[in-house]
Each structure stands twice: as C-alpha cells, then as structure tokens.
Amino acid sequence: MTEPTGAHTLSDALSDALAATGRARTGIPQGKRWTVIVDLEAGSGVTRAVARLHDRVSDRLVGTGQARLAPPDADVPGVADELAAAQALADLARVMQQMAHNEVEGATDVGGHLTTPG
Template sequence: MSATKHWNVDVFIGEHDGRTYAEARLQTNDATRLHGYGEARLNPADEDIPEIGDEVAVARALSDLGHRVLLAAAADIRAVTDAPVHLSR
C-alpha cells in the first residue's frame, strides 16, 4: 500500500527600502518547521516591475529552503547511522 503525505509551504513577501524580501515556511505532518529566506533589489538603471522582484526573492527563498531540507535530512541520517553524510544539491 502506498502512502501520500502532504507538506505545506507558505511564502510571505514584503518590501522595505527598495528591497523585496521573501520567506518560505515549511510545515510537515510531524514537528518539522523550516524557513528559507530570499531577497531581491532593484538595479537603479532598471525599470521598476514589482512582480520581477517578487519572483527573484521567492525563488531565492525556495532555494534556501530546499538547501535547509537537505541539511535536515543529512542530520537525521547521521543521527541514525552515526556516519558522515554528504547529500549534494
């Protein structure tokens, strides 16, 4: 029998002083909670298109979150095996 799990990632976006910030929060079915962070800034020579700043900041936050999930998995594997662990992206 196969099992399906559902994890939620909430993404929060804000702007301050010409920078766009994003935070991606992962909540799993157990007690795991991880956060990823990203930032984007407008080059003064570029046209201000807020959606692009949002996309860049969110992409960076999700990438950071993915890296943190890999680190958590490596820590869990090490706790079980007591052996060095290397998980690559």
C-alpha cells in the same frame, strides 16, 4: 496537469496551477502533505521573502530570500517578488537537505555525503 489559462505573470500561472491541482486532488487518498507558504514584504527598493514548509504538525523549516532594485534597473511589476520567492525556496531546499544529512548521519553514526541528482 492543466495548463494555466490567461496567466500574465509567474504569480498568475502559479495561482492557476495550484487551483487546477486542488481540483485534481479531489478523491485522492490522503497521504503526506507538505505545504510551502511564501510571505513577501516590499519596501525601500527591497523585497523580502520567507518560505515556510508546513506539514500537519509544524512549520519549523524556513528559507529566506530578497531582491533589491538597483538604480539602473527598470521596475518591472512582480519580478522582485518572483526573485525573492525563488531565493527563499532555494534556501528552504538547502535547509531541508542539511536537515536530512544531519538525520542520516545521526541515525547511522557514519559521516558521509548525501547526493542529489543534477
């Protein structure tokens, strides 16, 4: 993967990486593609994020997160966005794991645990 160039924030680095990935995908045979879109909204010291997983059919899986600026905290531009987005993505991952667990349990009629590395 191409290293982001000129990135000053995590958002800049992500934009650079996505652009590089898009260029690298030209000509690759089409398979499954899932896209996560994170919407951010800030106001009154709170930043809220909603992460939606889109496939070619729907955007039914959603994760949420928020970041709040505490009174002694310095307002560093972009940090609240990054924290809220990270929480929303972590919540989306939890939702996806629970959905997979439910589908396996329903398909096998056997209770159990899905394990993930780490």
